[in-house]
Amino acid sequence: MGSSSSSLNRIPNAQELMQETGFSAAHILRLHERFEFLDVDQRGELRPEDFGAIRELSSNPVGDRIVGAFFSPRKETVDFASFVRILAHFCPTEKTRTRDGAQPEPAHSRTGKLKFAFQMYDQDRDGKISREELLQVLRAMLEMQVTEEQLQSIAERAIREADLDQDDAISFDEFRKSLEKVDIEHKMSIRFLR
Numbered sequence: 246m247g248s249s250s251s252s253l254n255r256i257p258n259a260q261e262l263m264q265e266t267g268f269s270a271a272h273i274l275r276l277h278e279r280f281e282f283l284d285v286d287q288r289g290e291l292r293p294e295d296f297g298a299i300r301e302l303s304s305n306p307v308g309d310r311i312v313g314a315f316f317s318p319r320k321e322t323v324d325f326a327s328f329v330r331i332l333a334h335f336c337p338t339e340k341t342r343t344r345d346g347a348q349p350e351p352a353h354s355r356t357g358k359l360k361f362a363f364q365m366y367d368q369d370r371d372g373k374i375s376r377e378e379l380l381q382v383l384r385a386m387l388e389m390q391v392t393e394e395q396l397q398s399i400a401e402r403a404i405r406e407a408d409l410d411q412d413d414a415i416s417f418d419e420f421r422k423s424l425e426k427v428d429i430e431h432k433m434s435i436r437f438l439r
């Protein structure tokens with residue numbers, strides 16, 4: 246495969262993407278190689294099934310949700326720019342401290358990661374994680390290790406602890422607050438870039 250021809254010039258909007266995501270030129274090149282590798286029919290777009298080749302995802306119990314979060318409800322394919330923007334959520338948070346308040350937060354900021362994680366739970370995208378949505382994720386992650394009864398009580402407790410306005414669902418704000426002490430930066434850093 247002619248990776249020797251890899252250069253930033255071949256990549257549309259490379260500079261913009263670097264600015265937007267905080268990825269370096271080397272990162273963008275790496276990601277472009279990954280993208281081309283996954284894009285088996287070379288149409289410049291990935292479909293959900295193309296993600297099956299990413300081992301970190303296929304072995305992840307919530308991998309199909311992560312893949313699902315790449316696709317908006319109306320789109321069945323992902324182009325390179327969207328691919329990069331979404332992967333930025335999984336890039337370890339690093340030295341991108343607020344420069345001046347006007348800058349939009351980069352996708353791999355803590356808030357960006359939390360939003361992405363929230364979407365993985367909020368399958369119907371109504372802005373809330375319902376008990377059933379929480380149960381679905383727990384089931385996928387804990388399958389075989391716990392009984393349905395235990396699952397129910399884990400979900401129950403998680404909702405009770407996070408649900409501040411008592412509507413029996415977890416909003417993004419509640420989600421964020423409940424994860425305040427969790428090292429989400431570390432948990433959501435998937436090794437796409439190594």
Ligand code: CA
Nearest residue numbers: 367371373375
């Ligand atoms: Ca929901």
Ligand code: CA
Nearest residue numbers: 408410412414
């Ligand atoms: Ca609530």
